Amino acid sequence: MPMRNLKRVRPLLLLAIFGAVMTALAACTPHHGQSTFGPAGPIAERQKDLFVLIFWVAMAVLVVVEAVIIVLTLKFRRRASTTGVPEQTHGNQRLEIAWTIAPALILAVIAIPTVSMIFSLDREATSAAGNLEVVVTGHQWWWEVQYTGEDVVSANEVHIPVGVPVRVVLESDDVIHSFWVPKLAGKVDLIPTRTNQLVMEASEPGVFFGQCAEFCGEAHALMRFRVVAHQPDDFRAWLDGMRRPALAPEPGSLAATGQGIFAGNCSMCHSASTADARSARAERSVQHTRQAAFLADPKGTRIISAPNLTHLATRLTLGAGLVDFNEAELTAWIKDPGSVKPGNRMEALAQVYRAGGLSDDQIKAVVAYLMTLKPAPPGESSLPPAPSADPVARGKQIFASAGCSGCHSTGSDAILGPGLGGIAQRAANRKSGMSASDYLHESIVNPTAYIVQGFSPVMPGNFGQTLTAADIDALVAYLETLP
Numbered sequence: 220m221p222m223r224n225l226k227r228v229r230p231l232l233l234l235a236i237f238g239a240v241m242t243a244l245a246a247c248t249p250h251h252g253q254s255t256f257g258p259a260g261p262i263a264e265r266q267k268d269l270f271v272l273i274f275w276v277a278m279a280v281l282v283v284v285e286a287v288i289i290v291l292t293l294k295f296r297r298r299a300s301t302t303g304v305p306e307q308t309h310g311n312q313r314l315e316i317a318w319t320i321a322p323a324l325i326l327a328v329i330a331i332p333t334v335s336m337i338f339s340l341d342r343e344a345t346s347a348a349g350n351l352e353v354v355v356t357g358h359q360w361w362w363e364v365q366y367t368g369e370d371v372v373s374a375n376e377v378h379i380p381v382g383v384p385v386r387v388v389l390e391s392d393d394v395i396h397s398f399w400v401p402k403l404a405g406k407v408d409l410i411p412t413r414t415n416q417l418v419m420e421a422s423e424p425g426v427f428f429g430q431c432a433e434f435c436g437e438a439h440a441l442m443r444f445r446v447v448a449h450q451p452d453d454f455r456a457w458l459d460g461m462r463r464p465a466l467a468p469e470p471g472s473l474a475a476t477g478q479g480i481f482a483g484n485c486s487m488c489h490s491a492s493t494a495d496a497r498s499a500r501a502e503r504s505v506q507h508t509r510q511a512a513f514l515a516d517p518k519g520t521r522i523i524s525a526p527n528l529t530h531l532a533t534r535l536t537l538g539a540g541l542v543d544f545n546e547a548e549l550t551a552w553i554k555d556p557g558s559v560k561p562g563n564r565m566e567a568l569a570q571v572y573r574a575g576g577l578s579d580d581q582i583k584a585v586v587a588y589l590m591t592l593k594p595a596p597p598g599e600s601s602l603p604p605a606p607s608a609d610p611v612a613r614g615k616q617i618f619a620s621a622g623c624s625g626c627h628s629t630g631s632d633a634i635l636g637p638g639l640g641g642i643a644q645r646a647a648n649r650k651s652g653m654s655a656s657d658y659l660h661e662s663i664v665n666p667t668a669y670i671v672q673g674f675s676p677v678m679p680g681n682f683g684q685t686l687t688a689a690d691i692d693a694l695v696a697y698l699e700t701l702p
């Protein structure tokens with residue numbers, strides 16, 4: 220190239236190089252919430268150190284190879300004095316052996332620490348189960364979170380104590396997802412029918428960003444979550460809170476109206492009362508049943524597994540880590556979930572959204588109810604404050620507040636359990652020698668004594684403990700009135 224052209228090109232070239240370098244450097248800012256260069260725990264720190272080691276090895280290779288290329292291009296370039304075709308050479312055994320062995324050695328140097336760290340982190344994940352084990356199940360496009368042995372279920376938020384490695388068990392109910400908390404641990408895939416694991420540890424309390432890192436469908440980029448690291452005492456307090464039910468709304472209040480709307484339109488997909496241990500333990504099979512209903516008829520279904528909403532009002536975000544949790548965002552979500560998170564399955568499948576959505580008054584009531592979903596102060600009863608004296612009215616109240624309406628309609632529609640319309644007539648024939656009211660009583664306190672044909676045994680078995688004898692009698696009285 221003549222010298223004159225080269226001069227004109229140089230400023231442009233410099234500008235391009237400058238731009239590329241600045242872009243590359245900007246990606247390395249350790250303060251960004253999703254940067255792997257600012258680890259917040261020892262495991263992420265070790266992974267970063269390994270990356271840095273590989274980076275410098277790669278840099279050395281780059282410098283040597285580039286230097287050789289530059290020297291050779293300059294030294295053997297075509298000159299004015301060059302005539303004809305240069306001398307041709309074929310093969311050089313010593314060089315070929317050298318450049319086969321050198322890369323093999325370099326790869327071996329990189330492979331030893333990499334492979335040994337993969338295996339050692341897997342061993343550490345297994346042994347971390349003794350501290351705390353969290354089972355995370357991937358769904359399109361949100362995260363189910365269970366605390367093994369703690370009987371606590373949540374969604375889109377993983378709480379951990381600081382200073383101890385935590386085992387995260389990774390499963391999927393649909394397609395492949397990938398669990399990634401850049402500041403705490405490298406990513407591991409969630410694969411249907413398989414169980415994977417990773418170990419993560421935070422050294423300081425804080426909130427850390429998580430993200431699905433495997434393309435999993437339309438709303439993949441909007442499948443995020445948070446990891447909240449607490450001091451160990453605060454973490455225990457959080458777990459205890461998750462196990463205390465919310466205060467039931469005052470009868471006649473806006474929230475009580477909202478609870479009724481929720482029971483009729485939302486609770487077939489969302490559990491909102493798994494504070495008690497048995498319901499928490501039943502949650503996985505309930506979600507599985509919902510997912511099976513979806514898989515059996517993906518277009519026609521009105522049911523699919525969905526985030527557990529127990530103590531929703533204590534969460535940091537909505538829509539799987541997408542927007543902050545507050546009343547305004549919650550209202551926007553319930554009015555039109557698609558405007559907050561395009562592609563979400565709630566809007567696509569829920570009967571109420573297919574039919575045009577809730578009215579503004581209904582939305583206000585549902586929001587008022589959802590804002591009550593937080594742990595009751597320790598020692599306070601969660602039952603409705605002013606029990607109705609009339610057993611049938613009381614039974615109706617409990618049917619909504621104890622979560623029965625999440626699985627049972629009062630007509631003939633099956634949700635997860637059979638529709639209970641006309642149950643008094645059918646009940647008399649269910650078990651010979653048993654009266655309708657005895658059968659209903661048994662169905663509530665001991666649901667596995669008789670499994671209705673065509674249904675799975677997912678009804679929680681603890682109503683005998685969480686409800687008083689008078690509550691159960693009231694429920695039976697109410698069920699007997701259903702036409």
Ligand code: HEC
Nearest residue numbers: 360361484485488521525526537538539563564565568569
């Ligand atoms: C067909 C099942 C279905 C029905 C019915 C349904 N939802 Fe949902 N809902 C979902 C799914 C699935 C998601 C997760 C969407 C996502 O993040 O991709 C969701 C998400 C939510 C969230 C956000 C939770 C979080 O942690 O991010 C709230 C709040 C919510 N739904 C409330 C409601 C309310 C209130 C109703 C009734 C008016 C309702 N849902 C009805 C399936 C349903």
Ligand code: HEC
Nearest residue numbers: 621622623626635636637662666669670671674675677678
């Ligand atoms: C998680 C879902 C779920 C919840 C919550 C639930 N049930 Fe059930 N229920 C079922 C299923 C599934 C069946 C059918 C399988 C069986 O017999 O156990 C059933 C069966 C029944 C039956 C027998 C119906 C028949 O046709 O013989 C009655 C009565 C009943 N439930 C009442 C209740 C009451 C009252 C509550 C609340 C205190 C409640 N259920 C809560 C899922 C649920």
Ligand SMILES: [Cu+2]
Nearest residue numbers: 396431435442
């Ligand atoms: Cu995903």
